Amino acid sequence: MFKVKSALLGFASLLAVATLAPVNAQTVAQTNIQKSDSYDMWPGATYDSAIPTHAQVLGYAVGERITNHGDMLSFFEALERAAPDRIKVFEYARSWEGRKLIYVAIGTPDRIAHLDDFAVNMQKLSDPRQTNEKAAKQIINDLPVSVWLEHGVHGNEISSTDAAMMTAYHLLAAPNEPTNKKILANTLVFIDPLQNPDGRTRFTSRYYASVGLEHSGDRLSAEQNEPWPNGRSNHYLFDMNRDWLAITQPETAGRIKVLNHFKPTVVIDLHEMGGDESYFFSPAAEPINPFMNKAQIENTGLIGKNIGKNFDAFGFDYFTREVFDAFYPGYGDSWPTFYGASASTYEVASSRGEVYRTKTGKMLQYKDTVKRHFVASIATAEGAADNREKILHDFYRYQEDAIISGKNDKNERVFILPNTRDKAATHRLATLMAQHGAEVKQAEKDFKACGVSYQAGAYFIDTAQPRGKFVKTTFTQQVDMSAAFLKEQERLRARNLSDQIYDITGWSLPLMFNVDTDSCGKEIDVDSLNVKADSPLVGSVTNPQAKVAYLVPWGDMAAGRFLSAALRAGLSIKSADQAFVLEKKTSFPAGTLVIETKANGADLAAVVQKLAQQSGAQVVGVDSSWVTDGPSFGSEHTAHMLAPKIALAWDEPVSSLSAGSTRFVIERQFNYPVTAIRSDRLARSDLSAYQVLILPAGNYADALGSSGISNIKEWIKKGGVLLTLGSATRFAADADLLAVQRELAYKDEKATKESDKKESKVAGQLFKDKTALVKASIDAKESPDYVAGVLANVEVDQEHWLTAGVNPNLVAMVSGNDIYTPIKLSSGKNLAWFADAKNVLASGYLWQENKQQLAYKPFLIHQPMGRGMIVAFTQEPTSRAYLDGLNVLLMNSIFRAAAHAEPLR
Structure with a gap:
């Protein structure tokens, strides 16, 4: 292997040597630093020659190159x-x-x-x-x-791997x-x-x-x-x-x-x-x-x-x-x-x-x-x-x-997951906690805990166990930072200095999964099974030889996985925009999937059975389509679902974390393919092959320019669905694609009007105390204070096809300082918004001013445009891929939105 021993080796000599032996990418460049076969990492150590060195195995000394x-x-x-x-x-x-x-x-x-x-x-x-x-x-x-x-x-962060090798040696x-x-x-x-x-x-x-x-x-x-x-x-x-x-x-x-x-x-x-x-x-x-x-x-x-x-x-x-x-x-x-x-x-x-x-x-x-x-x-x-x-x-x-702490907790000794509303998310959370090493049980019989009745199938986690503190810190709704620390953060903020909050302050898993959770201060005694990390979610098909249709109630990710698999399998599927009732008084929620037997192949029963097993969905076969309340199967309010082609903006200026988590959620949690397209191609490419374009967080203004904005706008008008996440919504608003604006920080008193013209002198002011100095120093047009990351309560409009099957109350992650004006009814609709100031904070620490200003501001916005639409999330719904409770809303924003767009066929 070619090695440089001296920084004095000239360029001509380098070329001469290089012609004698092949070199790889790591040996092309040499530094002004002396290279050697040894580096005295621990002075005085004597090493056994029977143990191979870096140089002997790899051809270079420890720390001389970055080891792959x-x-x-x-x-x-x-x-x-x-x-x-x-x-x-x-x-x-x-x-x-x-x-x-x-x-x-x-x-x-x-x-x-x-x-x-x-x-x-x-x-x-x-x-x-x-x-x-x-x-x-x-x-x-x-x-x-x-x-x-x-x-x-x-x-x-490269050095630790080479340090690991040296430590072992x-x-x-x-x-x-x-x-x-x-x-x-x-x-x-x-x-x-x-x-x-x-x-x-x-x-x-x-x-x-x-x-x-x-x-x-x-x-x-x-x-x-x-x-x-x-x-x-x-x-x-x-x-x-x-x-x-x-x-x-x-x-x-x-x-x-x-x-x-x-x-x-x-x-x-x-x-x-x-x-x-x-x-x-x-x-x-x-x-x-x-x-x-x-x-x-x-x-x-x-x-x-x-x-x-x-x-x-x-x-x-x-x-x-x-x-x-x-x-x-x-x-x-x-x-x-x-x-x-x-x-x-x-x-x-x-x-x-x-x-x-x-x-x-x-x-x-x-x-x-x-x-x-x-x-x-x-x-x-x-x-x-x-x-x-x-x-x-x-x-x-x-x-x-x-164990002792769990036993002594008279309020939250046991966390109970009723498992009656969102079975898929509840199962996912229960098995996740088992994967963490917590002891999780599932009741085999009905039982009572602290005076409340629960059905068989409910999960429960007793915190009087070795992993009890992990359960507490991940299930407790609010984990508080010390009062002294918070007092110091407020002091720093009052002086317009940076706070010391490093990462998110709210992470309650039941909130992020949108799972119902109760607590009880007493031990639960009921026959139960130990839940394992790989315990399957069991799907089922009632009336597997249905004559008319198979119905999949919408509202959890088991149904979501069923939909994506069915679309990829080529099944013909409809989805009801509203709840409906069949003639036998059986109710089905908005969003329910309808797979009609006559519209599909002769092997439909076997396909449905397989998809139910794979997804964990609960499927109901029906022998009649007679609806007594709500839209019929043939109604215009029962949309034909299509398998949309999804494009995702990729590369600069996209936030790589946002792009990655969004692609992961769609591909690995929804089990649906995504095509990543480099952002600069969006400005000039024909997007007609795609029904949905997702812009993860990022500032696209320079990358797209006016021509790119026009290209996307025309694509939307022809029937495309543009989905913007987090700061991509900022871009859409600033580019006049989306009819909303970001807000400046709200001031209790009217701020002094600042002149755009720079004057050499201004009128004199009298300051009576330091508070006046601080007030005069504040920019009248500043943004709201930055938030490291909290969980916030969101209310959801229950009368729109885009929110079909979505719970009326969700929890979202809020970070940064973007707060948006509501969209006017003449332009679109605010479909989800943050709760009132008193209740907006679900978990974490949120500045009081942000609580007040965030209240009732939009989280999800729908704006029709021509034959297509924009669906805008003001915060990222895919952050770190652990906001499972938002997945149904995101699925609707992709699949139901694509079904309701009207491109020319």
Whole structure:
């Protein structure tokens, strides 16, 4: 392999050498940095030559290049071949693009040989109902503390994967180094070296494709500016560090299954931040989730202090507590705390390539970022080893505390899911909680709880269980930040300073799934089944040999999946715009699907049976079409459904997260194909082949221009359905496609009128106090205050075909600061709007002014245009793909809207 040993190698020499041997994308460019086969990561360590180095396996030293996914696998496979008794490599998932995800276990030969026994003991330690204190102490006496190191969940945060490789090599090749000796004596180390192989592959391939003669650290360079979409996200463009609640991605599902199996007691998620920063580790910033234990926070502090000691010895700068809070339970560093782990996030300044010039002029080298993560990892394992007994005891105490807390809760000991309204969403939530590791039961008989009667089939979750605190933080409607923290945020806001709220403040899963949930302060005693993550939703067909039609009541995702599958199978389907009643007094909701036997093939009964089983839908066969109330099957109010071709705007200026989650929801939850079209093509292309065009969040003004806006407008007028999400609705409003406007912040008093003309002098003012100064400093035309993310209550118009089958009350995610005027009746209709100021907040923390201004403002707008229409969501209904409660409304906005458009056939 061709290597540059000196920065003095001239261009002519480079060309001469290059003609002698082929080079790959990673070896084309060389930096001004001296290359070598070794890099002194841990001074004084002596390494066993029997363990292969980076250079021996990959042809370059650790930190010299950004290792790709395939080379990472090769390195760990080489380590396992060299020391099979001390390291084991396991596959735990495959990415959407088919790449292998692995974790490795490193320890003494005896511990590696008995990994299953370790897992069994951790399961015993995690359940005080089965393991009393005496038995727990015996287990702890012989049990190692376990450290789980997570790397590369964001594919363009590159250094942690190479640090993971160095950590494994160091532990295996220098077992007698004093720190390693202590670690191996007391600790079992697990390494997940790359959580997002698809994103990293996207980054590395593009990065090395952009490099020239030498690497550039200039922040303006192509190397430092990734094209859309960047490598942060996975194949479906998810930020997978936010996927730990909904578990929508296979990478997350595989990881959670392994963590639930081994229950490692210290979990670290290694990230990168801006290149001008230093290094962050625990303790975390405020706010702290109230369902975390004090001991967990203490343990991360002890480990953090040990990292600080090591960083001082190396001369590394660092900081703690100032950012990266521990409030939201859906991160890789917070989710494990709710089975009892002590978990933290680490962040290193990123070189975003092989070299980066900081604001101070210093050249930050890739190997420097790798080294910091490596040192932090070894220091973490050492800190865990030093506190082995305490961490294990605290883990056991966490389980005890969770059970006791559940038993003592006289109001919300048990959460009950009646399972009478939306069976599909209720089933999805119940199985999701089982996937998280919670104990979920389904009643086999009718029962009473706290004086309320429930039917057989209801689910319930008792919080007096080891995962009770996770159930509490995800099912409790409101999880409060500390009063002191909120007081400080209001103080900052009063001074027009940025608040410190890092992420969403409301995440109640029953609210996001729009699932009915009750609570009871007493234990429930009824015959029940244990719900598993893979428990199926059972569909059924009543009267399977129906003579006239099969009806699928609309209103849940089982019916939605039935519709998409039936359309793809080529069935002829209708959908009622209004509720109706058949002659035998049987009622069916608006949106109900009608599959007539005479309009379909002779094998319809078998097809319907198969689709019901696959979707979980409840299908009713009928032998008569006589309707006594509501629209008949042949009414103009019973629309013919079609299989629409859906186009989705892709590439700049689309928000990649919005595009990815929207495509995922439609393709993987609705099971319906989408065609991604690059945004600039929308300006000049013939869109007549598509019935629906979706604009995810993004500012399309420059990408489309006036010609693009005209092209889309003409397509709509000819029968197209334009669906805008979040900030794409802002674009539609600003471009005069949609007849609404964004609002400025409401002021209680009339703001001083600001002149557009700049004057050298203005009239004098008298300020009597600082309040007057602050008031005079405020921009009279400012937008509402920015909201990090809350859950808000939405009311839904029940008398429009677009909301057929949709519950009258929904919950949406609100973030940002866009608030819209209602559309006038002469132009369209407001079909869903936010609740009144007193009730608009469903969960989270919302500024009082925003509550007042958001009240009764539109969430869903319908605007006819020619033979087509615009359907606009003022907030994103697909955010992180965990707003399952909005899926039926989104399906209507695609499939029912396409059925009601009137293109020329």
